[in-house]
Amino acid sequence: MAEAKLKVVLLRYTPEPERACAAAARQCNSAAGVEELTQKITGEEVARVLENIVKNGHHSVLEHAYFTFGVEGISRACSHQLVRHRIASYSQQSQRYVKETAFDYVIPPQVKNNGQALEAFEKAMQTAQEHYNTLKGLGIKSEDARFVLPNACETKIVITMNARELLYFFEKRLCLRAQWEICQMARAMLEECKKVAPLIFKHAGPTCETEGICWEGKVSCGKYKTIPGAELRERK
């Protein structure tokens, strides 16, 4: 048993994702075939096409670029939030089939920074492990023994999302109102994305950053106030 450490690896992605998306965008307005478009399109054109796409919000062509991540060191609380994003594919470590003999766990920063809380937290983890072991020792199956395991319990998951959904994911989960853990995970995913598709992900983030607008109303975190030109708005 130990503190879990977040790890995000970009396992696979569409080769030359930006060229693929830009060629698909060109296909919509061109009499030529996409193979030809893919080969002929220059780097500058790719940049120009993608810039327009992102600005105008015509994001459907970004669906042709796929990204597969291996994620470790997140809590089950976090993975439960994550899988609510339905335009994505997941393969998650199963607590039915994998025995949790010495589970790792995620410690929230607020707990970590509070001596007494941290002590209570770690005791909670140990007690949970002991109860789990007791149940296993009594012949209870893993799938039932896991009922005593905490939300903090570490999980591993493979995630595949396309660039359009990733932009939406980053918009929602990099907002400071999102839970700190999924926010942290999203930030690590975005860093990986930027390495291989900088034009697509250059401006990914919450709407205060990308649109200069916060739509959160009364529950806004107030960050928009620190962004030049940004403002709080309400939909009609």
Add this chain to the structure above:
Amino acid sequence: MAEAKLKVVLLRYTPEPERACAAAARQCNSAAGVEELTQKITGEEVARVLENIVKNGHHSVLEHAYFTFGVEGISRACSHQLVRHRIASYSQQSQRYVKETAFDYVIPPQVKNNGQALEAFEKAMQTAQEHYNTLKGLGIKSEDARFVLPNACETKIVITMNARELLYFFEKRLCLRAQWEICQMARAMLEECKKVAPLIFKHAGPTCETEGICWEGKVSCGKYKTIPGAELRERK
């Protein structure tokens, strides 16, 4: 703190769901408009059209019938499995916003039938509650304190699915290889469905029942052996 009790309520559904689906099916092959088709189609025709649809697996027209359930008394372990069904809509009680002052919990049958295990289990629940309360008492936010709460913790959720997805859900989750809890929940949902759309859901269930075939291979539960004419098969 007490044992949670499963409760499944059918809150809303498409009025006259079977007539709606049968009229939509007729629209595909008819020169008449769907309003006319909906009004004119007799009860016998509805039955005949739906029987053909189910037999031949042309299920797309069943997407026009929607069902909204209120579910209480399931564990977070169960809801985590549930929300992996992506062609559906969910609104779930949040552990970020709802304080778990005295959480209820789901006890697996295998645990319930084992005195020692039950004792350990209930102690685990109490301890988790105590640790949660301690953290709250130390000023930790609900969204972080919940990290010590167990998978057994009760949750409430609103689910909307269409009839096509429900048939798929019942096929997978009423299979005896599915987890007992989601299987129990699926059975309760199916009972509700049968009351208002008996023709659509008459034969819902695992493929051993609906197709006379078990595809589970080496991990089959063997139930097919008790179904006249049913058999174990492998895909090529």
Add this chain to the structure above:
Amino acid sequence: MAEAKLKVVLLRYTPEPERACAAAARQCNSAAGVEELTQKITGEEVARVLENIVKNGHHSVLEHAYFTFGVEGISRACSHQLVRHRIASYSQQSQRYVKETAFDYVIPPQVKNNGQALEAFEKAMQTAQEHYNTLKGLGIKSEDARFVLPNACETKIVITMNARELLYFFEKRLCLRAQWEICQMARAMLEECKKVAPLIFKHAGPTCETEGICWEGKVSCGKYKTIPGAELRERK
């Protein structure tokens, strides 16, 4: 053969759709069960909850409200655009199975307002019908004879969408940059929606109306200029 006339009928919808969505929203933040929430929630609370949801863009609870439309009198060009909306269900009159002995057709307004163009257009329709009949007379199957039928050819379709997707659909298709025909159809659908769920659909429309912003950049229609406080913006 005659000019097709647009007809949009709301065939089915979730009973009390706004109460259903508001109760689902309440479930997220409440310890009570959804059946109780559904019964107890007052009309004023429904209004207040929905207003907040729409303002802040937390639209997921609107997925619990479903709407099924019967649409007639649209062209195959229009239905081809329509079915690109993937979070929806469709049952469309088939040109494989329904013989087009005297097809109706949609005439674009620009053609209708131009005598010469209208003449050419109607001749095109008649010629297409004649060629279709010739092929049928020579024993060609409907599914192949239809290859000579024009995009203008009328089709009928049953559409089911949830309120969240409908709001997105109206945002995109009521924009003046959308094709006139799908725009007209969307407007008729919105009118039907407003009758049964006025709170949800009160402010449905393009972003110039709902957000006070046009994101279309250089290709903007300019309508935002006529909306007090509205403006043209670009994403970063």
Add this chain to the structure above:
Amino acid sequence: MAEAKLKVVLLRYTPEPERACAAAARQCNSAAGVEELTQKITGEEVARVLENIVKNGHHSVLEHAYFTFGVEGISRACSHQLVRHRIASYSQQSQRYVKETAFDYVIPPQVKNNGQALEAFEKAMQTAQEHYNTLKGLGIKSEDARFVLPNACETKIVITMNARELLYFFEKRLCLRAQWEICQMARAMLEECKKVAPLIFKHAGPTCETEGICWEGKVSCGKYKTIPGAELRERK
């Protein structure tokens, strides 16, 4: 104007798609992380894991493998069918933005093999082109002039689908009851897939081939009779 020729190019796909899917499958049952699993898994293990997945129908891990096709030389009738597959991404040549000065067209085989029908068909194409040109000459916009263009009109489209959806697509569209044109296109797509992911797509096809069962009932094509051990079945 000329006969369009089907062209299917595999533009992009997930690198080492089978290793990616097998590693994701292993993640579900393993305590190790997916990066390690991806590196360590041997070719034999990949083969064994994938064989099990396909046999048992546990296809969700196949969603991590993506394939992007460029398709040319299909009719608008075919693309209208194609885009009804909703778990996929499309970028299609637009008749709103691309002027059809000399459109190519798809000729159904039944028409091609019938001298009189072919003559009528080609005349239909020419007349449609003339009417289109007339309308354009009168100042009608492309988006409206296209109303006179036939279903046979050639289109180009970029398609992205994952392996799970592709298997479903091939099951439905390689069935002899599917339309000949989409069947032909599906066959060409499958050939491309087999080159880069032979284990996943080895047995793709209609259920008469993969399950030894035809579910089509009275409308069955009868092909199952030629497959040793295959049979006609009905769902209960």
